[in-house]
Amino acid sequence: MDDFLAARSQMALSLGFHIIFSCIGMVMPFFMAVAHYKWLRGGDETYRNLTKAWSKGVAIFFAVGAVSGTVLSFELGLLWPKFMEHAGPIFGMPFSLEGTAFFIEAIALGFFLYGWGRFHPWFHWFTGVVVGVSGLASGILVVAANAWMNSPSGFDYVNGQYLNVDPVRAMFNDAWLSQALHMTLAAFAATGFAVAGVHALMVLKRRNIHFHFRAFQIAAVFGTVAAVLQPLSGDFSAKDVARRQPAKLAAMEAHFHTEKSAALVLGGLPNEKEQRVDYAIKIPGALSFLAHGNFEQEVTGLDRIPVADRPPVTVPHLAFQLMVGLGMFMMGLALLYFWALWRRPHWLRADWLLKLFVAAIPAGFIAVEAGWTVTEVGRQPWILYGIMRTRDAVTPMPGIAYSFYLFTAVYLSLSLVVIFLLYRQIKMVPELYDRPALVGAA
Amino acid sequence: MQYVVIIYLCLAIWLYLLLGGADFGAGIMELFTRSKNRSAARQTMSHAIGPIWEANHMWLIIAVVILFVGFPRIYGVMSVSLHIPLVVMLLGIIARGTAFVFRHYDAVKDRMQMLYNRIFALSSAVTPFFLGVIAASVLAGYVNPAATDFLTAYVWSWLHWFAVAVGAFTVALCGFLASVYSIGETHNEADKRYFIRKTRTMTIITFLAGALVFVAAGFEGIPLGPWIFGNWVGSSAVGLATLSLGGLFYAVSRGHTVLPRLLAGFQVTMILLAIGYRHFPDFVVLRHGSNLSLLRDQAPAATMQALGWALLLGSIFILPALYYLYYSFQHEAEEVAEGTTIAAVRK
Numbered sequence: 096m097d098d099f100l101a102a103r104s105q106m107a108l109s110l111g112f113h114i115i116f117s118c119i120g121m122v123m124p125f126f127m128a129v130a131h132y133k134w135l136r137g138g139d140e141t142y143r144n145l146t147k148a149w150s151k152g153v154a155i156f157f158a159v160g161a162v163s164g165t166v167l168s169f170e171l172g173l174l175w176p177k178f179m180e181h182a183g184p185i186f187g188m189p190f191s192l193e194g195t196a197f198f199i200e201a202i203a204l205g206f207f208l209y210g211w212g213r214f215h216p217w218f219h220w221f222t223g224v225v226v227g228v229s230g231l232a233s234g235i236l237v238v239a240a241n242a243w244m245n246s247p248s249g250f251d252y253v254n255g256q257y258l259n260v261d262p263v264r265a266m267f268n269d270a271w272l273s274q275a276l277h278m279t280l281a282a283f284a285a286t287g288f289a290v291a292g293v294h295a296l297m298v299l300k301r302r303n304i305h306f307h308f309r310a311f312q313i314a315a316v317f318g319t320v321a322a323v324l325q326p327l328s329g330d331f332s333a334k335d336v337a338r339r340q341p342a343k344l345a346a347m348e349a350h351f352h353t354e355k356s357a358a359l360v361l362g363g364l365p366n367e368k369e370q371r372v373d374y375a376i377k378i379p380g381a382l383s384f385l386a387h388g389n390f391e392q393e394v395t396g397l398d399r400i401p402v403a404d405r406p407p408v409t410v411p412h413l414a415f416q417l418m419v420g421l422g423m424f425m426m427g428l429a430l431l432y433f434w435a436l437w438r439r440p441h442w443l444r445a446d447w448l449l450k451l452f453v454a455a456i457p458a459g460f461i462a463v464e465a466g467w468t469v470t471e472v473g474r475q476p477w478i479l480y481g482i483m484r485t486r487d488a489v490t491p492m493p494g495i496a497y498s499f500y501l502f503t504a505v506y507l508s509l510s511l512v513v514i515f516l517l518y519r520q521i522k523m524v525p526e527l528y529d530r531p532a533l534v535g536a537a
Numbered sequence: 538m539q540y541v542v543i544i545y546l547c548l549a550i551w552l553y554l555l556l557g558g559a560d561f562g563a564g565i566m567e568l569f570t571r572s573k574n575r576s577a578a579r580q581t582m583s584h585a586i587g588p589i590w591e592a593n594h595m596w597l598i599i600a601v602v603i604l605f606v607g608f609p610r611i612y613g614v615m616s617v618s619l620h621i622p623l624v625v626m627l628l629g630i631i632a633r634g635t636a637f638v639f640r641h642y643d644a645v646k647d648r649m650q651m652l653y654n655r656i657f658a659l660s661s662a663v664t665p666f667f668l669g670v671i672a673a674s675v676l677a678g679y680v681n682p683a684a685t686d687f688l689t690a691y692v693w694s695w696l697h698w699f700a701v702a703v704g705a706f707t708v709a710l711c712g713f714l715a716s717v718y719s720i721g722e723t724h725n726e727a728d729k730r731y732f733i734r735k736t737r738t739m740t741i742i743t744f745l746a747g748a749l750v751f752v753a754a755g756f757e758g759i760p761l762g763p764w765i766f767g768n769w770v771g772s773s774a775v776g777l778a779t780l781s782l783g784g785l786f787y788a789v790s791r792g793h794t795v796l797p798r799l800l801a802g803f804q805v806t807m808i809l810l811a812i813g814y815r816h817f818p819d820f821v822v823l824r825h826g827s828n829l830s831l832l833r834d835q836a837p838a839a840t841m842q843a844l845g846w847a848l849l850l851g852s853i854f855i856l857p858a859l860y861y862l863y864y865s866f867q868h869e870a871e872e873v874a875e876g877t878t879i880a881a882v883r884k
C-alpha cells in the first residue's frame with residue numbers, strides 16, 4: 096500500500112470510528128435527561144433504572160470517544176503536517192472553542208456519573224443536560240472546521256501565501272450552516288434508531304418488557320422526529336453543494352455531461368472511463384430541480400471540471416445513493432410510527448413494527464458513514480477545496496502503511512470489546528433491575 | 538495577547554503533568570505493588586480518579602490545540618520528526634483510557650478484570666515514558682527537519698540516552714505524585730502507612746532517575762547542567778525543590794494530607810520552572826539552524842488575538858466548574874460499593 100493511500104485510509108478509519116462514538120456522546124445525554132426527568136417528576140423506579148443503565152453504557156462510549164478524539168487531534172498533524180501548518184491558524188477558532196466545550200463536557204460527566212445520591216437531584220439532572228448541550232456544541236464546532244475545508248474563507252490566497260487571516264470569518268464559512276444542521280440531525284436519527292432498535296429487540300424477546308418498552312419510546316421519539324427532518328435538510332445541503340462545489344455534486348450524482356434539465360440518476364454503476372452510468376434509472380429534469388429548484392436549469396457536469404481536479408465518481412455516487420436510500424427508509428418508518436402514535440396505539444406493541452425497528456438498528460450509522468464518504472471523497476483531490484491538494488499535504492514520513500495496519504487492529508479490537516461490554520450490560524438488566532429485593536441499595 | 542496564549546500553553550502543560558501525572562502514577566503504582574496489597578491500592582486509586590480522569594486528560598488536548606492553532610510550525614515539525622514516539626504515546630492513551638473505564642463498567646466482574654488491570658497498569662507506564670521522551674527530544678537538539686535519510690529524520694530525533702532517561706524520570710515522577718496523593722485517600726491506618734512507605738521509596742527512585750538524566754545528558758553532550766544551574770532562577774528552583782522534600786517527609790510523618798500534596802506539586806513545578814526558564818522562548822531545539830521559538834514562530838496576529846480571547850472566555854466557564862468538581866469529590870467513597878453489589882448478585 097503506498098503511503099499516500101495509507102494516510103488517507105488511516106484518516107478515514109479514525110474519523111469513521113470516532114464519529115460513531117461522538118454521535119452517541121452528543122445524543123444519549125438527552126435520552127437520559129428525559130428518563131431522569133420522568134423519574135424525578137413521576138417517581139417511577141423504572142425510569143431511574145433506565146437512566147442508570149443507560150449512563151453505564153454511555154460511560155463506555157464516552158471513554159472511547161474521548162481517546163479516539165485525542166488521537167485525531169494528533170493525527171491531523173501526524174498525517175497532514177503541511178495542511179495543518181497553513182490551516183491550523185485559520186480554522187483553529189472552532190477547535191479552540193471546542194476545547195472549552197469538551198472540557199465542560201468532561202467535567203459535567205464526572206458530576207453526572209459519580210453524582211448519584213450526592214447532590215441535589217435537580218442539580219444532578221442539570222449536569223446531565225450540560226453533558227448533552229456541550230457535546231452538541233462541540234459537534235457543531237468541529238463540523239465548522241470540516242465545512243471550512245469544503246468552503247475555504249477568512250483569508251486571501253496570494254502567490255501561495257495565506258494572508259489577511261480572519262479566524263472568525265473562517266469559522267462562519269458558507270458550508271457550516273448546512274453541514275452542522277445535517278450532522279446534528281444525523282446524530283439524533285442514527286442514535287435514536289439504534290437505541291430504539293436494541294430495546295425493541297428486547298421487547299420482542301419478552302425480556303423486561305416494562306423497562307425496555309419505556310426505553311424504546313424515548314429513543315424512538317427522538318430518532319423519528321430527526322429522521323423526518325433529515326431529508327429536508329439533505330435537500331438544503333444538496334442545493335448548497337451545487338452552488339459551492341459543483342464537482343462534488345456531479346460526482347455524487349454521477350453527472351458526467353453538463354446539460355439543461357438534467358436527469359436524476361437512481362442507482363446504477365458509474366463507468367468512469369466511458370463517462371456513463373450503467374443499469375441506472377433516470378428521472379428527466381429531476382436533478383435540475385433538486386440542485387437548483389427548477390426543472391430547466393443547467394447542471395454542471397464533470398466535463399466542465401479539469402481532469403486533474405475531478406473527484407472519483409463511483410465511491411461518492413454509491414455512498415450517496417446508500418445514504419438517501421436509508422434516509423427514505425428511516426423517514427418511512429418514522430411516519431409509520433407517528434401514525435401509530437396518533438391513530439393506532441396497539442401497533443406500537445405489535446411485533447411487525449418492532450421488527451422493523453430492529454431492522455433499522457444500523458441504518459442511521461451506515462448513513463452517517465456514507466454521508467461522510469460523500470463529503471470527503473467528493474472533495475478530492477483537494478484537502479482544502481481549490482487551494483491545497485491532498486497529495487501535497489501528506490507527511491513525508493515513509494511506512495505509514497504500518498501505522499494504518501496498527502490502528503486498524505486497535506480500532507477493530509476496541510469495537511469488539513465495546514460490543515462485548517454492551518452485550519453484558521444488557522444481559523445484566525434483569526438481574527440488576529428486576530428483582531429489587533436482591534439488589535438492595537444499588 | 539501572545540503572552541496570554543503562551544501562559545495558557547504553559548498552564549496546560551503544567552496541569553497535565555500534575556493532574557494527569559498523578560493519574561498515570563495510579564496505574565504505575567499498581568504495576569509495582571505486590572499482589573497482596575494490589576486490590577486495596579487499586580480500590581483507593583480507582584475511586585480517587587474515577588470522576589476526574591476525563592477532565593485531567595483534557596489538558597493535553599488544550600495544549601495540542603494551542604500548539605496547532607497558535608504555533609503551527611512547532612506542531613508541524615514535532616508531528617513529522619517525532620511521529621513514532623507520538624504514535625506509541627497515542628496507543629498508550631487509547632489503551633489506558635479504555636481499560637480504565639472498561640474495568641469499572643463491565644457489568645460482569647470476572648477474569649476479564651485481570652486483562653483490563655494488566656493493560657491499564659502497563660499503559661500507565663508506557664504513556665508517560667513516551668511523553669518524557671517527546672519532551673526530551675524537544676530539548677535535546679537532535680530534531681532535524683532537513684534530514685533526508687529515514688534514521689536521522691525519524692529515529693535519532695528521539696532515540697538517545699537523554700530521552701530514555703527523561704522518560705524514566707517522568708514515570709518515576711508520576712509514581713511519586715500518585716503515592717503522595719494516595720495518602721490522603723486512604724481510610725485506615727494500615728493503608729495509610731503503606732502509602733507513606735511507598736512515598737519514601739518513590740522519592741528515592743525519582744531522585745536517582747533525576748541523577749540519571751544528568752548522566753545521560755553528559756553522555757550525549759547536552760549542556761543540561763549549565764542550562765539549569767547557570768542562572769539564579771534555575772538553581773534556586775532546584776534548591777527549593779530539594780529543601781521542600783524535607784518538609785514533605787515531616788508533613789507526611791505528622792499525618793497531614795493536604796500539605797504533602799501541595800509540596801509535591803511545588804516540587805514538580807520547580808522542576809518544570811528550572812528547565813523552562815532558560816529554555817524560553819525556544820520550544821524545539823533544532824540540530825541545524827535556528828530553534829523554533831514561541832515568540833517568533835507564531836500564527837498571524839489575528840489568530841493569536843482570537844485564540845487568546847477564546848482561552849480567556851473558556852476559563853470563565855471551566856475553572857470554577859473544575860474547582861467545584863475536585864472539591865465535591867474530595868472525600869467520598871460510595872461508588873465502589875455498586876460494583877461489589879453487581880458481583881454479589883452474579884454469584
Ligand code: HDD
Pocket residue numbers: 245270273274275277278280281282284285325326328329330332333334336418419420421422423425458459460462463464465466467468469470
Ligand atoms: C442518519 C444519517 C443521514 C441520513 C438519513 C441522510 N444523511 Fe446526508 N449526510 C449525513 C448523514 C445522513 C452526514 C454523515 O451527517 C453528512 C456528511 C457531512 C455532513 O454534513 O453530513 C451527510 C452529507 C450529505 C450531503 C453532502 C453535504 C456536503 O458535502 O456539504 C448531502 C448533499 C446530503 N447529505 C444529502 C442527503 C439527502 C438528500 C438525504 C435524504 C434522505 C440524506 N442526506 C440523508
Ligand code: HEM
Pocket residue numbers: 103104106107110111112114175237238239240241463464467468471472474475477478485
Ligand atoms: C471536522 C471533521 C473532519 C476533519 C477536520 C476532516 C479532515 C480530513 C482530512 C485532513 C482528510 C485527509 C485528506 C483527504 O483525503 O481529504 C480526510 C479524509 C477523509 N475523511 Fe475527513 N474530516 C472530518 C470529518 C470526517 C468524518 C466525520 C468522517 C467520517 C466518516 C470523514 C471521512 C473521511 C474519509 C472517508 C476520508 C478519505 C477520503 C479520501 O481520501 O478519499 N471525515 N478528512
Ligand code: HEM
Pocket residue numbers: 113114116117118119120121156157158159160161162163164165166167168171197198200201230231233234235237238241278591598
Ligand atoms: C465531524 C466530525 C466530528 C464530530 C461530529 C465530533 C463530535 C464529538 C463529540 C460530540 C465529542 C464528545 C463526545 C464523546 O466524548 O464521545 C467528541 C469528542 C472528541 N473529539 Fe470529536 N468530533 C468530530 C471530529 C473530530 C476531529 C476531527 C477531532 C480532532 C481534531 C476531534 C477531537 C475530539 C476530542 C479530542 C474529543 C474528546 C473530548 C472529550 O473528552 O470529551 N473530533 N467529538
